[in-house]
Amino acid sequence: MTSRKKRATGLPNTPETPSNRKRTRGNGEGGIYSLPDGRYRWQVTVGRDDRGRQIRRSGIAPTKREAVRAAADLNAAQRKGLLATPDATTLGQWLDLWLERRKPHVSPGTHEQYTFHLKHIPPDLRRVRLQDLKRSHVRELTADLTGKGLSVSTRRKVISHLRAALDEAIEHEVLVINSAQGVRVPATVAERSRQKRNKALTLPELRAFLQAAEGHTLYPLFYTLFSLGLRRGEGLGLRWQDINLDSGEIRVEQQVKLEANRAVIGALKTVGSRRRLYASPDLRELLRDHQRCQQSERAVVGSAWADTGLVFTTALGTALHPRNVNRAIYGLCEAAGLPKFSSHSARHTHITQRLQAGEKVEVVAAVAGHASPSITLDIYRHVTDDEKRVSPFSLRDQLTPPAVN
Known part of the structure; x- marks a missing residue:
């Protein structure tokens, strides 16, 4: 009886375990779980992997209504075929494939520029699984490019080409979110303060x-x-x-x-x-x-x-x-x-x-x-x-x- 009352009061700092969370499930909602701090965790099964294991997506929302909406949106995306299935392709492999696919559509000089700029992406980032790529990875990349002393125009082109490659991954249903979208590449203080010479001659x-x-x-x-x-x-x-x-x-x-x-x-x-x-x-x-x-x-x-x-x-x-x-x-x-x-x-x-x-x-x-x-x-x-x-x-x-x- 005592333990039941403690669970009901939602005591702070109580770890989340299967025994102290309340699970509610509406029709078509997926799994919705109330957490001790008043928020709600939602969970949706979106398929099975190559070994037959369930693939789950989950998240946390401040209210049950928002948790239900998030789970419903994910279910809708799954029905429309908008969710990427697990893929072992790395970022480097995808970039190589993207460059190959771009060849027929751009001039050789432009393709050389794409290749040159994408070579600035370091090997450790290229080994990251494409679906594991996060916005934090892209931000770290911009910091790394700045540390190497590359100009702001070069840094922006690297991120621009990366963004284009990830957009195509979404079109091919390999990705759902483009982690490079919206990532800004600002000029450094030194670059902003450097006096820019007019390109026109007097x-x-x-x-x-x-x-x-x-x-x-x-x-x-x-x-x-x-x-x-x-x-x-x-x-x-x-x-x-x-x-x-x-x-x-x-x-x-x-x-x-x-x-x-x-x-x-x-x-x-x-x-x-x-x-x-x-x-x-x-x-x-x-x-x-x-x-x-x-x-x-x-x-x-x-x-x-x-x-x-x-x-x-x-x-x-x-x-x-x-x-x-x-x-x-x-x-x-x-x-x-x-x-x-x-x-x-x-x-x-x-x-x-x-x-x-x-x-x-x-x-x-x-x-x-x-x-x-x-x-x-x-x-x-x-x-x-x-x-x-x-x-x-x-x-x-x-x-x-x-x-x-």
């Missing part, structure tokens, strides 16, 4: 660079990139058949990109990247001179010349390696005493200058090949110090009432 910087580059074999390419705002691959992919030197019309139809560290001709980045541009008279004159020089080089080389039809080539007519373009820029920056920048700064500079000149953002977006004008403004619009000085905000002017005539 006019004095642009003049200094072009003066240093004059006479360089890639000078026509540099001038073209700054004149048209092309991506590096788009500039390298230009063919003479795409250019009308009389009208100035230039069609962007293809690009040169890297695959296994080789320069290859490939499709453009997006559908909107295929566009029609118009060269200014100075660019047309420069391209005419460049065409004459290329024809002279071709005559000297003779049969060794590769007839690619490209505007900017090696001494043998083959496609230029994209990384050699940036190497040349770095060398010229050092010679001119300029901060180092990449070929993409030519695109930033071109778009920023057009916007600063007051051109309509819709026109600039079309020139850039952007799907939306908002992309142009969000990524490429740089406010300079000179612009800030033009019309400083005056609180007095705002507060002064307009003069009455």
Whole structure:
């Protein structure tokens, strides 16, 4: 009698055992158990494993109503086939499978990037069973990546690719929950405090660079990139058949990109990247001179010349390696005493200058090949110090009432 009264009063710190918990079961509810602290444990059998043993899912809810609802939701998910069955697949095995499945749907360069970033996931985490992966594992991974000194952009790509792979595991009913969903990858204090250099060059910087580059074999390419705002691959992919030197019309139809560290001709980045541009008279004159020089080089080389039809080539007519373009820029920056920048700064500079000149953002977006004008403004619009000085905000002017005539 005494023991029954103690159980009824729900004394604190009483361990949960089969003898001191009260089990209630409604129709279709699964097992619902009252706990000494007033909460309720629910338990549902969702199937049997390979050995015939029951597979149970359970949880704790603050009220019986919520426990019943949780058990009912799980039963409903089971009936709809939304519960993952036990699987011995590890995270590493799934990532390898996911990479293999992605191959037909992305470019070789993109697939290389996926592979490169996912290699940052350590072996001990790769050995974790996929269904045992928890959000805490992903958070520990972000801390580990930060400790290795990887940049915030690299860390975010690792988690982004992991999230995509786990999403596919859910689609294949191997997982129910994506543990990487909602995990943020913040920049460190040092990364946030580091002054970020504008990617667009100022006019004095642009003049200094072009003066240093004059006479360089890639000078026509540099001038073209700054004149048209092309991506590096788009500039390298230009063919003479795409250019009308009389009208100035230039069609962007293809690009040169890297695959296994080789320069290859490939499709453009997006559908909107295929566009029609118009060269200014100075660019047309420069391209005419460049065409004459290329024809002279071709005559000297003779049969060794590769007839690619490209505007900017090696001494043998083959496609230029994209990384050699940036190497040349770095060398010229050092010679001119300029901060180092990449070929993409030519695109930033071109778009920023057009916007600063007051051109309509819709026109600039079309020139850039952007799907939306908002992309142009969000990524490429740089406010300079000179612009800030033009019309400083005056609180007095705002507060002064307009003069009455």
